Amino acid sequence: MKARILFLVSILVVGGLLWSGLQAVHPFGEPNAAPMDDYFIANAQSEAAANNVVTSIVFDYRGFDTLGEGAVLFTAVISVAALFRKRGQH
Amino acid sequence: MNPLSVVARTVCNLFAWFLAVFGIYVIVHGHLTPGGGFQGGAVVATFMAFLLVAHGGRKMQSWVRKELFTLMECIGLTVFISAGLLGMSNTFFFNFLAKAGGLFGSTVPLGPNPGALNTSGTIALMNLSVGLEVVGGLSMILLYMFSGVHPEEPFGREETGHDR
Numbered sequence: 001m002k003a004r005i006l007f008l009v010s011i012l013v014v015g016g017l018l019w020s021g022l023q024a025v026h027p028f029g030e031p032n033a034a035p036m037d038d039y040f041i042a043n044a045q046s047e048a049a050a051n052n053v054v055t056s057i058v059f060d061y062r063g064f065d066t067l068g069e070g071a072v073l074f075t076a077v078i079s080v081a082a083l084f085r086k087r088g089q090h
Numbered sequence: 091m092n093p094l095s096v097v098a099r100t101v102c103n104l105f106a107w108f109l110a111v112f113g114i115y116v117i118v119h120g121h122l123t124p125g126g127g128f129q130g131g132a133v134v135a136t137f138m139a140f141l142l143v144a145h146g147g148r149k150m151q152s153w154v155r156k157e158l159f160t161l162m163e164c165i166g167l168t169v170f171i172s173a174g175l176l177g178m179s180n181t182f183f184f185n186f187l188a189k190a191g192g193l194f195g196s197t198v199p200l201g202p203n204p205g206a207l208n209t210s211g212t213i214a215l216m217n218l219s220v221g222l223e224v225v226g227g228l229s230m231i232l233l234y235m236f237s238g239v240h241p242e243e244p245f246g247r248e249e250t251g252h253d254r
Contacts, residue, residue, distance in 0.1 A: 050121055050213050055210075060213050080234050084235055084237060
């Protein structure tokens with residue numbers, strides 16, 4: 001009984017916190033920091049000659065991030081190769 | 091892993107190639123349409139998983155070799171990093187091929203337009219290299235995980251082909 005009351009109270013507290021946090025979220029489709037988005041949309045075609053603005057961000061404006069993703073994949077492959085190597089091979 | 095029944099293998103033989111062509115399309119058109127190197131590479135690696143599941147690992151290992159995938163992954167990463175380093179006179183990952191005229195160097199008209207393949211400079215090159223890397227890496231993960239399954243254990247023998 002005590003545990004159930006504690007459970008209900010914790011649900012109410014966490015739910016209330018999440019609900020009050022949801023009130024501060026800006027409405028959908030209206031970003032907080034619009035100038036950067038506007039810069040990408042306005043200049044992706046003239047600077048990077050890219051029709052696809054998302055790809056121009058991923059591979060050009062933030063190419064360093066994609067380099068990290070490639071490194072993560074490379075590390076995963078190396079880890080799997082180390083984990084599943086045949087016994088007796090060193 | 092043992093091969094599946096003849097029905098599953100026939101369906102795989104028919105439809106796996108559409109998967110491969112679609113994945114290559116997503117990689118090559120990464121700078122024009124949604125998707126790109128990572129997504130298309132994952133689709134092509136799914137083609138490898140299809141072949142592995144339907145035909146069994148022994149046949150798959152007689153068709154392809156791990157060294158090929160190692161080479162693909164290494165070439166992909168090397169081209170990616172070199173394309174980033176070659177623009178170093180301006181900044182790291184500077185798009186030095188865009189609007190330069192040569193490879194992927196055409197300009198695009200401003201505003202909505204149907205798009206052309208020969209545009210967007212290093213973005214298209216990096217899409218291709220990342221696609222190559224993801225195909226090699228995920229296929230190598232599949233092959234290594236297959237070679238970790240020991241067929242002599244009873245767990246590996248439970249499901250056998252219907253026509254053998």
